[in-house]
Amino acid sequence: MVPNSEQKNAISKTNKLLDKICTMIESRDSELSVNSFGPTDESKAMSSIVAHKLLSLGKPLQREEDAIVFTDQVMTRLLSPDNIQGERDDSKSAVVSYRGNRTLAEVPLTKQALGLLLRELGMDSTSALDDHASRRYVLEMGRLDSHLQMDRVAAEAIHLLPPPRNAHNPNVGSSSNNRSTTSIYGLLNHCKTQMGTRLLDSWLRQPLVNHEEIVRRHDVVEFFVDRSVELNQLRSSGLKNIMDLDLLASQVIKYGSVGSNLSSPTSNSCVSLEVLYRMYLFADQQLPLLRLALEDILQASLKESDGPGAIVCRNFSEELERIERGLQKIKGLTEAVLDLAGVPRAFLVKPNFDSDLQSLREELEGIESQLKELHQAMNEEWVERTGCPNSAHVRLETTDNYSGYEGGCAWQFRLPNTNDEKVLREEFGSSVQVHRVLKNGVYFSTKALRELGTAKQDILMEYQRRQSLIVEQAMKVAATFCPVLEQASLIISELDVLASFAHVAAYGQGSTSGGYCRPTMTDTDADGSGITVRQY
Numbered sequence: 343m344v345p346n347s348e349q350k351n352a353i354s355k356t357n358k359l360l361d362k363i364c365t366m367i368e369s370r371d372s373e374l375s376v377n378s379f380g381p382t383d384e385s386k387a388m389s390s391i392v393a394h395k396l397l398s399l400g401k402p403l404q405r406e407e408d409a410i411v412f413t414d415q416v417m418t419r420l421l422s423p424d425n426i427q428g429e430r431d432d433s434k435s436a437v438v439s440y441r442g443n444r445t446l447a448e449v450p451l452t453k454q455a456l457g458l459l460l461r462e463l464g465m466d467s468t469s470a471l472d473d474h475a476s477r478r479y480v481l482e483m484g485r486l487d488s489h490l491q492m493d494r495v496a497a498e499a500i501h502l503l504p505p506p507r508n509a510h511n512p513n514v515g516s517s518s519n520n521r522s523t524t525s526i527y528g529l530l531n532h533c534k535t536q537m538g539t540r541l542l543d544s545w546l547r548q549p550l551v552n553h554e555e556i557v558r559r560h561d562v563v564e565f566f567v568d569r570s571v572e573l574n575q576l577r578s579s580g581l582k583n584i585m586d587l588d589l590l591a592s593q594v595i596k597y598g599s600v601g602s603n604l605s606s607p608t609s610n611s612c613v614s615l616e617v618l619y620r621m622y623l624f625a626d627q628q629l630p631l632l633r634l635a636l637e638d639i640l641q642a643s644l645k646e647s648d649g650p651g652a653i654v655c656r657n658f659s660e661e662l663e664r665i666e667r668g669l670q671k672i673k674g675l676t677e678a679v680l681d682l683a684g685v686p687r688a689f690l691v692k693p694n695f696d697s698d699l700q701s702l703r704e705e706l707e708g709i710e711s712q713l714k715e716l717h718q719a720m721n722e723e724w725v726e727r728t729g730c731p732n733s734a735h736v737r738l739e740t741t742d743n744y745s746g747y748e749g750g751c752a753w754q755f756r757l758p759n760t761n762d763e764k765v766l767r768e769e770f771g772s773s774v775q776v777h778r779v780l781k782n783g784v785y786f787s788t789k790a791l792r793e794l795g796t797a798k799q800d801i802l803m804e805y806q807r808r809q810s811l812i813v814e815q816a817m818k819v820a821a822t823f824c825p826v827l828e829q830a831s832l833i834i835s836e837l838d839v840l841a842s843f844a845h846v847a848a849y850g851q852g853s854t855s856g857g858y859c860r861p862t863m864t865d866t867d868a869d870g871s872g873i874t875v876r877q878y
Contacts, residue, residue, distance in 0.1 A: 445618025538838025553865035565651025566844030580635030693727030
């Protein structure tokens with residue numbers, strides 16, 4: 343999918359924001375020494391650094407003091423269980439909650455960084471807080487020593503990640519295949535989902551140092567390697583067709599928020615219905631197939647003693663089953679609202695919601711009947727004028743984004759043989775309009791076909807206008823299932839990465855000659871400890 347200008351601007355803005363945050367983190371020690379703050383002023387120093395790094399973002403972060411006050415006010419509103427009018431209500435929970443250490447609420451750096459993030463998400467106003475009130479955010483205390491800290495020089499020295507696409511490197515080929523095999527990421531990336539690919543990148547940038555979690559991952563990889571046949575089935579039929587759930591969740595939030603205003607004349611309710619339909623596909627088809635494929639792996643190990651890897655995979659299966667149950671109402675909502683018989687050609691609500699919709703649907707069906715008659719008449723006329731024995735020589739095709747083509751046709755006729763252009767112009771003359779001549783044939787239309795397309799477009803626009811309120815309400819309900827989608831993304835992405843590791847271990851370079859070797863790791867600095875390799 344090619345991003346539009348709005349998406350490109352959002353991507354650019356996000357990248358610039360991340361660059362500023364990375365610069366702040368990498369330079370925090372040096373700037374602390376430059377400012378020469380004493381030990382008791384550490385929090386003030388960190389607050390000053392954050393504010394200083396964010397001055398370039400514009401109003402209201404014009405001055406350091408304004409930046410601190412602004413971000414602190416945003417987080418104060420989000421952390422408070424007060425309602426929008428400012429009156430205390432203990433029965434209501436805060437938009438943002440803390441899990442574990444409550445002292446996070448007292449750290450200025452935390453409040454300012456999160457305030458900036460939530461400002462970029464558009465949650466810095468009262469109306470925005472009201473829009474996001476149905477979604478809860480959880481903050482957890484992180485530790486810098488929870489992952490191995492690796493600077494850019496070290497990562498480049500071990501070829502951790504592939505080189506940039508536009509970087510000049512005489513030792514690396516320009517093709518994507520060559521680039522994918524010149525880094526650890528390229529060798530390990532056999533993920534089937536976009537979420538898994540992103541998670542692998544995160545894991546490699548932040549390697550684990552927790553011994554128990556490392557052993558847990560090794561247990562799952564070993565469990566998968568011992569069941570390579572079922573693993574292939576899991577990857578090919580279960581994970582391969584899973585859509586990008588992170589992107590889907592962001593689209594649901596976008597079209598399900600109060601400010602989306604689908605009832606406006608410029609909005610396209612069909613796009614919202616397509617997002618709802620994608621949720622339906624995930625809940626009804628993709629997720630059940632994935633869970634069944636994982637169950638096949640677990641069934642293959644029933645006669646064996648359950649090891650730690652089987653226990654972890656069983657937990658994955660139970661979580662997926664719980665998510666599947668949680669999305670049952672989305673299936674019911676989609677089946678009640680969306681006319682599934684017409685997708686993916688058209689995304690329209692069922693006409694039984696309104697008598698006007700029913701009338702418009704009947705008009706659309708009448709246009710489809712006229713279209714078939716027009717197509718048949720064109721074939722018969724072509725046979726009559728050219729003497730071609732094939733009565734189905736002229737094809738009828740739908741034109742995507744037809745407003746950009748000459749004549750604005752919703753449909754176009756196509757002659758598969760490009761040599762027929764001359765015959766078409768000679769025999770039909772001005773009664774036809776040739777739009778394009780491509781390798782796959784000659785595209786043309788008639789006045790009746792163009793008028794029929796215009797009539798259909800007018801009816802569809804009226805249909806969308808009348809269905810917009812129904813779609814808006816449906817998307818508000820769908821947005822409440824975003825936490826379920828986000829949880830599914832976390833589980834499926836981890837499962838995908840571990841399955842990718844197992845695939846490399848079972849079929850990667852060197853595995854056929856020596857087999858899979860699982861490293862045994864110890865969590866001690868004693869002599870003789872470290873990493874050993876156990877060969878099967």
